[in-house]
Amino acid sequence: MQTVIDAHNVSKVYNADTIPVYAVNNVHLHLQKGEFTALVGPSGSGKTTLLNLIGGLDKPDSGNIIINGVDITTLSANELINFRLKNIGFVFQSFNLIPVLTAKENAEFILQLQKVHRKERIKRIEALFKQIGLSDKLNERPAKLSGGQQQRVAVARALASRPQFVLADEPTANLDSRSASNLLDIMARLNKEEGITFLFSTHDQRVIDRARRVITLVDGQISNDTAAVPVTHEAPVSTEKS
């Protein structure tokens, strides 16, 4: 299997001069193509920080992060922007969509930045919106969509650019349970049918149950990792949960 994320000894310290907070502390992480992995842990355990580091939004204080063979800790700010655009799909907890653009334009926007041809853009977006079940909402502005619909559009947008993997920081945190399970259904199906690699953080047990691999963070350190398991329809057994 192909390794897409390879992080070594990654640390991020906040307030280094006063009271240091080891938001991420000496983390090793390897992710294979096609994984469907949940990053779990209590609030403040460093999930967001770790995802930001892997996504090239933030720089670690030490360690290396190799994405698809490129050590992103060596890239300049501008190179990073370009790298993110081409390689990583993002779904944030909230505030995912540009309010002045329609659902379709939000997805198209990234493709335009990537200079994808118009015909190809439309083709990809229409296919994706079919998959997320929002073909009838293509021309709606985000304000007209429910929270769950917005997150689905965000997933479609993340996938439109055909990234190496999708990072999702608590994508269901602001959703009711039905919308949350609907979003997870879509993500799981895309993972299974299209082989899309997902790494998402959550502290929702129902979401954790859907993951095929669960990495648990405590105080910035990996306390448990169920490791990659082959594709099954059952949730993996976890020893950590209570």
Added chain:
Amino acid sequence: MIIQMAWRNIWRNKMRSIAIALSVAIGLFAGLSVLALYKGMMKSRIRTVIDSETGHLQIHHPEFKKDYDPQYLLSDPQKWLSDILFFNTIKAVAVRTVTQAMLATPTGSAGVQVNGVDPETENKVSLLKDKIHWGNGFTGKKKNEALIGKKLADKMKLKPGSKLVLTFTDTASDLVSAAFRVAGIYQTENVPLDERNVYVNRNDLNELLNINGSFHEIAILLNRGEDLALAKRQLQERFPSFLVESWKEISPETELMVSTMDYYMYIIIGIIMLALAFGIINTMLMAILERTREIGMMVALGMNKLRLFLMVLLETVLLTITGTPPGLLAAWLATDYYNKKGIDISSFAGDTMSSFGFSSMIYPEFPRPELFTVMMIVVMTALLSCIFPAAKAGRLQPVEALRK
């Protein structure tokens, strides 16, 4: 799509967008109005210079200007008049005998310039007759009639009918004195000029100076002000041994005034543009602050600084484009209205204006030739002002922006 985003962003906060478009409109309006006022003032000042002071062109003996000595004479006025009127650029010609004199009354005395004129031709060139506000002017029936300016009349307590004595040197350097009677009091827009110039009949003056039939000065009015250079060249070629000068050379202080006013005008326009710049910087900064998370998200997704900068720039450009037509229209309507009606600034400028030779009635004139420049200045100001907010947007760190 960036254009689309910029355009829709404008409509997100209508009040704010209207504020920016309005500042652009007001900036444009103010800039153009200042220019219009200035142009109107200059034009009327130049008209005053030409109509009541110099005419468009003057011809003198080459030495005359040096000391205004009455010996540098020209003669045969009829031949001069017909020779000059031969050119079709010329509207009217008048000849004058000019000398410096001491004016004395029982109240006091003052140095003046005495202009001996032929009333009929003079009225065509300097419109002297129209400026007489008290008394009848030259009747032609009596000898030694004089026209004096309002300012001098006030100072010397002279009224129509009052007597005054003029003393000057004749061509033989002998002192000559003669009594004149005030036939009229004139008033132009140029107070210093009114104070210095006394008009008498050329025949009377010539008799006293003992230079019958001669004169010193030819004042020429053109059909069109634009022909100034052409007419000057024509006359200089026709009369190579005489000095032909345009009003610009005769009245260099007017040129100086124009350039001084230029300077003030640029300062005023500069202040207006500064206000506009601050308005735009402030408003665009607020717009960006409000969208911190959104911008952070766009940067996270892979929108680079250049594109972000472009988006903010485009928003400002679109607002500037929106604000331009109303500003132009307002300036045009206002200048058009006041161009016909005139603005009387005597109530707050008092006599200051006329002591510099300016009319207190201003007829603003739409600055058509400068329109493009003014528009460019406004647009450049708007664009420069958004550089700072745009740079601020470009510096946003996505991680921090998203955590907010």
